[in-house]
Amino acid sequence: MHETDMTKALIITVKDWYRSQIPQPKINKIHLIVGQFTCVEPLSLKFAFEVQTRNTFLEGVELAIQDIPLIAFCHTCQQEYKPNIGLQYSCPDCKSPMDDIRSGRELKIDRIEYSTLEEQVVKQT
Amino acid sequence: MHQTFDAALEINLLHANQTGADHNRKHFDRWGITCLNIMSSPGAGKTVLLEQTLKVLKDKFKIAVIEGDMTTELDADRLRKYDVPVIPINTGRSCHLDSKMVAGGIHTLEHQYNPHDFDLVLVENVGNLVCPAEFEVGEHAKVALLSVTEGEDKPLKYPVMFQEADCLLITKTDLAPYLDIDLDCIADNVRQMNPNITIIYLSAKTGAGLSQWFDWIEKILQQNPVKHLSTQV
Numbered sequence: 236m237h238e239t240d241m242t243k244a245l246i247i248t249v250k251d252w253y254r255s256q257i258p259q260p261k262i263n264k265i266h267l268i269v270g271q272f273t274c275v276e277p278l279s280l281k282f283a284f285e286v287q288t289r290n291t292f293l294e295g296v297e298l299a300i301q302d303i304p305l306i307a308f309c310h311t312c313q314q315e316y317k318p319n320i321g322l323q324y325s326c327p328d329c330k331s332p333m334d335d336i337r338s339g340r341e342l343k344i345d346r347i348e349y350s351t352l353e354e355q356v357v358k359q360t
Numbered sequence: 361m362h363q364t365f366d367a368a369l370e371i372n373l374l375h376a377n378q379t380g381a382d383h384n385r386k387h388f389d390r391w392g393i394t395c396l397n398i399m400s401s402p403g404a405g406k407t408v409l410l411e412q413t414l415k416v417l418k419d420k421f422k423i424a425v426i427e428g429d430m431t432t433e434l435d436a437d438r439l440r441k442y443d444v445p446v447i448p449i450n451t452g453r454s455c456h457l458d459s460k461m462v463a464g465g466i467h468t469l470e471h472q473y474n475p476h477d478f479d480l481v482l483v484e485n486v487g488n489l490v491c492p493a494e495f496e497v498g499e500h501a502k503v504a505l506l507s508v509t510e511g512e513d514k515p516l517k518y519p520v521m522f523q524e525a526d527c528l529l530i531t532k533t534d535l536a537p538y539l540d541i542d543l544d545c546i547a548d549n550v551r552q553m554n555p556n557i558t559i560i561y562l563s564a565k566t567g568a569g570l571s572q573w574f575d576w577i578e579k580i581l582q583q584n585p586v587k588h589l590s591t592q593v
């Protein structure tokens with residue numbers, strides 16, 4: 236499914252970053268931001284990531300996914316509201332259509348937690 | 361002491377696909393081509409719609425089709441009868457086209473034909489209501505199909521495609537009398553999240569609504585200023 240492709244994109248992006256680092260660090264955790272108004276299901280993404288990173292430099296790396304709710308702005312009522320995904324998207328007060336999405340479309344790598352090799356050496360000794 | 365570092369990336373996961381899509385669009389623009397991305401769940405009627413469209417518009421405009429059939433060339437073969445270039449993309453097990461796959465199709469168009477001759481490229485995406493909406497391929501407009509047999513609630517349950525579409529074709533309307541379906545309700549559900557969308561009721565079987573669809577295509581071709589620009593340069 237599409238989570239496989241999203242995971243591929245994720246791995247490629249992280250690999251690019253990894254290769255640009257000197258010395259190459261040890262990646263501990265990747266933080267993602269995933270909006271609720273996207274096609275990505277966080278649990279499927281985690282699963283796909285675990286499967287696709289087996290036996291790679293990313294094996295065992297934790298994927299932390301921050302869920303961002305769908306928030307729209309109603310210009311008639313001049314207020315934000317939270318559409319009820321799957322049921323109703325128009326403004327609950329005045330029924331104006333959803334035409335201004337303020338959040339929920341995000342699909343991005345926020346940050347990467349890593350430690351450098353020297354530190355691992357320090358830790359080991 | 362164990363110290364970790366943070367690298368702020370803030371990179372969009374679809375960044376690479378988006379860059380590829382923009383690149384494809386630049387190619388289309390340079391050649392004066394308008395590209396439509398046609399999406400729906402499996403079997404909503406994309407290929408039949410393309411057949412009807414080619415039949416009527418192929419003498420008026422120079423058209424090519426990029427066909428994203430999952431694994432077979434069945435759909436492509438149906439369309440070749442109309443004597444237009446049909447470029448099949450084998451998407452393998454992917455459930456949507458992405459900009460890289462379509463770039464392959466564009467490459468074929470460029471090398472086997474004269475791309476400057478074309479006005480319109482119709483891309484039939486893989487039948488899937490969920491994923492294609494997230495992957496732009498370089499289109500100038502998105503067309504979504506929803507057949508009356510799928511139910512009024514589909515736009516609410518799978519909103520992203522309907523929210524992004526420029527035109528919605530509610531297809532197989534000839535079947536509506538046999539079903540318990542409220543056509544206006546489909547339209548209302550879509551307008552809840554996409555008030556400016558063009559909605560056309562269509563039956564490829566009776567031909568109802570086809571002329572409105574052709575009018576919409578012509579309007580898009582006129583609106584897209586690329587032809588105009590490229591003749592100025």
Ligand SMILES: Nc1nc2c(ncn2[C@@H]2O[C@H](COP(=O)(O)OP(=O)(O)OP(=O)(O)O)[C@@H](O)[C@H]2O)c(=O)[nH]1
Nearest residue numbers: 401402403404405406407408487531532563564565
């Ligand atoms: N009654 C009726 N049947 C239709 C209509 N449009 C399409 N069909 C039928 O629906 C079935 C699927 O049509 P296709 O055009 O192959 O659908 P598609 O969206 O291209 O399917 P995939 O490419 O497999 O996703 C075929 O059996 C068509 O004959 C219509 O307007 N009315």
Ligand SMILES: [Mg+2]
Nearest residue numbers: 406407435484
């Ligand atoms: Mg088809």
Ligand SMILES: [Zn+2]
Nearest residue numbers: 309312326329
């Ligand atoms: Zn309101």
